[in-house]
Amino acid sequence: MGKILGIAVQNYGTLKSIKMGKLFSDQTGNELGNMVAIIGPSGNGKSTLADAFGFISDCISTDVESACDANNRGGYDQLVSQNSNEPIHFEIYYKENQNSRPITYELTIAKDKYNRPYVKEERLRQRRPGIKRGWPLSFLYLIDGKGYAFEGVEGGQADDGTIDGDRKTVELSDTRKLGIVTLGAMKQYSRIEMFLDFLKSWYLCYFTPDAARQIQTAAPNQYLNRTGSNLNNVAQYMYRENPSEFKKILAEIQTKIPNITKIEPIRLQNGQMVLEFWQKGFEQPFFSQRMSDGTLKLFAYYLLLHEKNPRQLVFVEEPENGLYHQYLANLAIEMKKNVGKGFSKQLFVTTHSPFFVNALSPNQVWVLEKDINGFSIAKQAAAYDFVKDLIDEGASMGDLWYSRYFG
Numbered sequence: 001m002g003k004i005l006g007i008a009v010q011n012y013g014t015l016k017s018i019k020m021g022k023l024f025s026d027q028t029g030n031e032l033g034n035m036v037a038i039i040g041p042s043g044n045g046k047s048t049l050a051d052a053f054g055f056i057s058d059c060i061s062t063d064v065e066s067a068c069d070a071n072n073r074g075g076y077d078q079l080v081s082q083n084s085n086e087p088i089h090f091e092i093y094y095k096e097n098q099n100s101r102p103i104t105y106e107l108t109i110a111k112d113k114y115n116r117p118y119v120k121e122e123r124l125r126q127r128r129p130g131i132k133r134g135w136p137l138s139f140l141y142l143i144d145g146k147g148y149a150f151e152g153v154e155g156g157q158a159d160d161g162t163i164d165g166d167r168k169t170v171e172l173s174d175t176r177k178l179g180i181v182t183l184g185a186m187k188q189y190s191r192i193e194m195f196l197d198f199l200k201s202w203y204l205c206y207f208t209p210d211a212a213r214q215i216q217t218a219a220p221n222q223y224l225n226r227t228g229s230n231l232n233n234v235a236q237y238m239y240r241e242n243p244s245e246f247k248k249i250l251a252e253i254q255t256k257i258p259n260i261t262k263i264e265p266i267r268l269q270n271g272q273m274v275l276e277f278w279q280k281g282f283e284q285p286f287f288s289q290r291m292s293d294g295t296l297k298l299f300a301y302y303l304l305l306h307e308k309n310p311r312q313l314v315f316v317e318e319p320e321n322g323l324y325h326q327y328l329a330n331l332a333i334e335m336k337k338n339v340g341k342g343f344s345k346q347l348f349v350t351t352h353s354p355f356f357v358n359a360l361s362p363n364q365v366w367v368l369e370k371d372i373n374g375f376s377i378a379k380q381a382a383a384y385d386f387v388k389d390l391i392d393e394g395a396s397m398g399d400l401w402y403s404r405y406f407g
């Protein structure tokens with residue numbers, strides 16, 4: 001469980017210095033909600049922002065050097081903001097549940113003397129229990145792979161050197177790997193483990209209908225992968241775990257997909273699972289391979305929203321691609337409803353669609369603009385003049401955006 005209340009990114013491509021939500025280092029903003037839509041003209045950094053989340057995920061699953069090279073990032077020199085001599089830096093302000101104290105994670109990636117990217121600095125901080133203000137204690141602090149960490153759920157070191165709890169000296173053997181990955185693998189560093197589990201559960205969705213049409217070998221998968229190519233495997237998993245619940249989910253989803261009257265899981269003799277889509281007016285069902293891009297996409301999104309033990313943070317890029325515009329408002333409403341208000345799921349969506357944005361409120365929409373130097377800045381739609389007033393008077397966000405009141 002958990003969500004991010006804010007994020008700051010520095011020197012990551014066009015994101016030379018952006019801030020969204022509330023941070024430890026800057027408490028002026030509103031905390032991010034469970035639904036965050038990011039809009040803005042092409043080239044303003046929406047995909048770069050999605051990729052920043054993907055980059056952090058890749059740093060966890062591999063190492064920072066591999067992450068710089070992965071996903072067409074082209075290596076550190078291409079990735080770092082042009083004309084910047086500063087390292088890549090992330091700050092994540094995280095809260096596990098309503099009653100917990102926020103945790104700040106800072107990560108700095110720079111180049112070593114051989115020009116290889118490495119983890120220059122990593123720090124986790126949290127305030128003492130019962131204290132609302134003041135400086136938090138560091139419970140992990142590594143510079144060039146050397147520093148300290150605190151076991152358990154309390155303790156840490158203040159900036160003046162005061163120590164609460166049991167401080168352990170740490171030295172990493174590989175400075176391309178994140179300290180939170182090494183230490184989070186050990187039970188005794190329970191706070192680090194919990195934060196790492198949160199980061200590990202992030203999911204970036206780049207769903208492509210063609211991938212979903214591929215015939216997969218039988219293997220139940222708990223979660224959809226980035227492209228959605230394991231759609232049937234996820235269906236197989238959900239069916240195996242709880243057939244009656246899965247049928248209920250399908251019954252619910254089929255009401256959301258136009259012209260589909262029924263979706264049924266069919267088990268083939270080899271154990272593979274296929275989905276039959278019954279379409280209005282036809283006597284025979286269609287298999288997923290024959291379904292339209294839009295139907296498959298909608299189906300995958302709704303399946304994603306019904307995941308059991310959902311991923312904590314889901315980032316979807318441009319869900320509108322291949323979808324009829326009238327379906328988008330409903331999709332946005334369902335997404336909003338699904339993430340709710342608690343700490344179970346947070347959804348980030350980039351979009352160009354006013355129809356999607358129409359379902360949202362000024363606090364849920366962020367605009368990426370460009371500053372005079374060509375770098376991105378993030379601004380909450382609520383911060384534009386008149387937007388909140390016009391919404392209070394009954395206007396819709398997408399209409400205001402389309403009419404250029406903001407964005």
Ligand SMILES: Nc1ncnc2c1ncn2[C@@H]1O[C@H](COP(=O)(O)OP(=O)(O)O)[C@@H](O)[C@H]1O
Binds near residue numbers: 044047080
């Ligand atoms: N290292 C870099 N420094 C500064 N800008 C960069 C760097 N790498 C790419 N860019 C710029 O970042 C932008 C990327 O935009 P992108 O995130 O794809 O936008 P969107 O998804 O909003 O269309 C492009 O305009 C590109 O020129």
Ligand SMILES: [Mg+2]
Binds near residue numbers: 046047048
């Ligand atoms: Mg893009």
